[in-house]
Amino acid sequence: MLNVSNVSRVFGKKAAVDRISFTVDKPGFVGIIGRSGAGKSTFLRMMNRLTDATSGQIFVDGTDILALKGAAKRAWQGQCAMIFQQFNLVPRMDVASNVMHGVLNRRSTLATMFNLWSEADITRALSILDRLGIAEQAPKRAEALSGGQQQRVAIARALMQDPKIILADEPIASLDPMNAQIVMDALHRIHTEDGRMVIANLHTLDTARRYCDRVIGMRDGRIVFDGTPDLLTTSAARDIYGADASFSEAATSTSIDTLPRDQNYATTLLGA
Numbered sequence: 001m002l003n004v005s006n007v008s009r010v011f012g013k014k015a016a017v018d019r020i021s022f023t024v025d026k027p028g029f030v031g032i033i034g035r036s037g038a039g040k041s042t043f044l045r046m047m048n049r050l051t052d053a054t055s056g057q058i059f060v061d062g063t064d065i066l067a068l069k070g071a072a073k074r075a076w077q078g079q080c081a082m083i084f085q086q087f088n089l090v091p092r093m094d095v096a097s098n099v100m101h102g103v104l105n106r107r108s109t110l111a112t113m114f115n116l117w118s119e120a121d122i123t124r125a126l127s128i129l130d131r132l133g134i135a136e137q138a139p140k141r142a143e144a145l146s147g148g149q150q151q152r153v154a155i156a157r158a159l160m161q162d163p164k165i166i167l168a169d170e171p172i173a174s175l176d177p178m179n180a181q182i183v184m185d186a187l188h189r190i191h192t193e194d195g196r197m198v199i200a201n202l203h204t205l206d207t208a209r210r211y212c213d214r215v216i217g218m219r220d221g222r223i224v225f226d227g228t229p230d231l232l233t234t235s236a237a238r239d240i241y242g243a244d245a246s247f248s249e250a251a252t253s254t255s256i257d258t259l260p261r262d263q264n265y266a267t268t269l270l271g272a
């Protein structure tokens, strides 16, 4: 369903992403890891057309999404929701409205100007928030929520788009281990229950090993690792991160591993 073919992005003289190619046959949970500056964000931004590629093609179900223009490009962006490290919510707006902004591009200008939401939109937003365990937060301002709750609102906003693919750019980099687990569990559930593909840039190895069924390692814009998590040994990680023999896994770890792995654990906590 996804075929990335020789994709590059050059800034000045530097190739941030340098001729990368890979194929994903079924909607997987793909993690992209690598040190800062490896090109992870640039790749995700090319996927959802926030950044133009310098060359190459990205086929999704046979269509080169890098070649789309105008309405077709906007339609693709609707199918490919993005989640950011810093949540990117409207802080003073209530949670439900933030979620409903996920369908902004499908609404009339007039409806948007007067903040008029249809009953169907409101019901859907509340049911998505409920699924993520934060329905009771719907009337609150987004800025009043904890970081983990805000990231779940961002996930809810993404789901409101009913996307084919969810792109997550370091979704847990600003969160403590417990909230990181809640957010990763939520993304994983969306992947397994809805069959949506998730591509997540992750800054920690343990998270990639625990949640992904495919891990891509980037270094200096190139793919230097592509395999299942069990192949992601300390030595493979050392190659990806470009570290010497003193490389320590602890430096790329969140402590999520010390928390119990129970899919329902996160949901139970959310209600609290």
Ligand SMILES: Nc1ncnc2c1ncn2[C@@H]1O[C@H](COP(=O)(O)OP(=O)(O)OP(=O)(O)O)[C@@H](O)[C@H]1O
Pocket: 011, 014, 015, 016, 017, 034, 035, 036, 037, 038, 039, 040, 041, 042, 043
């Ligand atoms: N708009 C830009 N203009 C110039 N250089 C850029 C731009 N965006 C990214 N770069 C450069 O491209 C390279 C890759 O950056 P990118 O943000 O994709 O890496 P990353 O792996 O996501 O790192 P991080 O985890 O720190 O976000 C870096 O050298 C960065 O400085």
